[in-house]
Amino acid sequence: MEKQLPKNATKKKAARKPYSAADIKLLKAHSKARTPVAKVAKTLKRSEGSLRQKALSLGIGLGHQR
Secondary structure (H helix, E strand, C coil), X not given: CCCCCCCCCXXXXXXXXXXXXXXXXXXXXXXXXXXXXXXXXXXXXCCHHHHHHXXXXXXCCCXXXX
């Protein structure tokens, strides 16, 4: 059976951590070095999806689909 939450219970949202200039610099360096996304995710302590989205918005390639 599914556990029901009380009506007044609030769902906790994931806190979004903004990208610093240093994070962007590292992301660009890893992109150039063609580092696997999983490895970059562990280094920057972010999800692979987050990194892919940021790379897309910066217009840089990341991962195997280039």
